Amino acid sequence: MAAALDGILVLALEQAVAAPLCTVRLADAGARVIKVERPVGETARHYDYVVDGTCTYFAWLNRGKESAVLDLKGADDMALFRRMLSRADVLVQNLVPGAMDRMGLDNATLRRDFPQLISVAVQGYGRDTDYADMKAYDLLVQAESGLCAITGTPQEPAKAGVPVADVATGGCAHAAVLEALIERGRTGTGQCIEVAMFDALADWMTVPFLHYEHAGTETARHGMSHATVYPYRPYACRDGSVIIAVQNNDQWERLCLKVFDRPDLHAHPDFASNAQRIANRTAVDNALAPLFARMTVAETIDACDAGGIAWSRYREARELGAHPALRRVEVTLENGNTVSLPRPSGRGTDFAPGALPRLGEHTQSIRQEFRDKSS
Numbered sequence: 001m002a003a004a005l006d007g008i009l010v011l012a013l014e015q016a017v018a019a020p021l022c023t024v025r026l027a028d029a030g031a032r033v034i035k036v037e038r039p040v041g042e043t044a045r046h047y048d049y050v051v052d053g054t055c056t057y058f059a060w061l062n063r064g065k066e067s068a069v070l071d072l073k074g075a076d077d078m079a080l081f082r083r084m085l086s087r088a089d090v091l092v093q094n095l096v097p098g099a100m101d102r103m104g105l106d107n108a109t110l111r112r113d114f115p116q117l118i119s120v121a122v123q124g125y126g127r128d129t130d131y132a133d134m135k136a137y138d139l140l141v142q143a144e145s146g147l148c149a150i151t152g153t154p155q156e157p158a159k160a161g162v163p164v165a166d167v168a169t170g171g172c173a174h175a176a177v178l179e180a181l182i183e184r185g186r187t188g189t190g191q192c193i194e195v196a197m198f199d200a201l202a203d204w205m206t207v208p209f210l211h212y213e214h215a216g217t218e219t220a221r222h223g224m225s226h227a228t229v230y231p232y233r234p235y236a237c238r239d240g241s242v243i244i245a246v247q248n249n250d251q252w253e254r255l256c257l258k259v260f261d262r263p264d265l266h267a268h269p270d271f272a273s274n275a276q277r278i279a280n281r282t283a284v285d286n287a288l289a290p291l292f293a294r295m296t297v298a299e300t301i302d303a304c305d306a307g308g309i310a311w312s313r314y315r316e317a318r319e320l321g322a323h324p325a326l327r328r329v330e331v332t333l334e335n336g337n338t339v340s341l342p343r344p345s346g347r348g349t350d351f352a353p354g355a356l357p358r359l360g361e362h363t364q365s366i367r368q369e370f371r372d373k374s375s
Helices: 018-028 056-061 075-087 107-113 138-145 164-187 197-204 206-215 249-259 263-267 274-279 281-293 297-307 317-322 363-369
Strands: 009-013 032-037 065-069 090-093 118-123 191-196 232-237 240-245 310-313 328-332 338-342
Touching: 009 018, 009 075, 018 032, 018 056, 018 065, 018 090, 018 118, 018 164, 056 338, 065 363, 075 107, 090 164, 107 191, 118 164, 138 164, 138 197, 164 191, 164 197, 191 197, 197 206, 232 281, 232 297, 240 297, 249 263, 249 274, 249 297, 274 281, 297 310
Parallel strands: 009 032, 009 090, 032 065, 090 118, 118 191
Antiparallel strands: 232 240, 240 310, 328 338
16 A cells, blocks of 8 residues: 555655654655755764664654765755756755855745745744744754743753653644645645744643733743643552642542542632632642642542543653563664654554665665756
């Protein structure tokens, strides 16, 4: 059975996380992705060598791609690349601002010379903003967007522990490519798309944004507690902790009556709505903390299950590999060995990812395939 994107050719001038995440999703769906690299290889080949000599980031985001080492500053390789563009469906790039223009591949040129091409520029900030020329990396964009200001403890802001700006942007770019392919199927023409990291996180920040714009309220940092839904946080039990999620008044009623048999808490006027529970979160905690503290983790989980209250355990990152919900997939490394990775969401048991490419592994075959046949 053909994969969804069989026959789609994607060229990738990419490095690090955001653009490679977009193109690995395309490769997973059957697209042919040619990764154009410098002789030293892209940045994410060299952050570490943890996975049997392969970088963790590269192992995560580059399965199923081909690698061609080209010098796009040289006339011959640029001519080759333009021939590749003439046959490509998609170009994804996250070069520094202005790099494409300096290569003579600005948007106007791409639209004129390659009308079928869907070109996606993954960048830090919108080209029509004062930050257009700013270099952008994940932490920098987390900080600029205000995400760090609402993440962490009351005493200390923090970044997210994984590169959420990159991941959000890569996901947006992937969706943009699929939408553009559908549109091209109707119109026959491609388009140039800008996907900015700042825009991706600004979108994620919509709820704190609206709280400030409409109520003048700045979202505070609450550590592991939810800022705007309550009680939605960990509580200490006799032998550990359990995180509970109470997101509406029906769930609050079940927590009070079915988990703790405390009708007085359900009837308390200061706890009658989520807005009131947020305003009186300290009082809510003072009421609930002793109730959780008298139970074990197992007893708390049983009571929450019986009462229909959502819960989770707090787990260390080292525990993910043994998590009963973790589904894995095997990926072949450049040296022929395999690594077990978390299976991407949306992929079933029949998902068979391609191997990681050795640096420049496909250069010669690609040069032959896209050679100038007029000479």
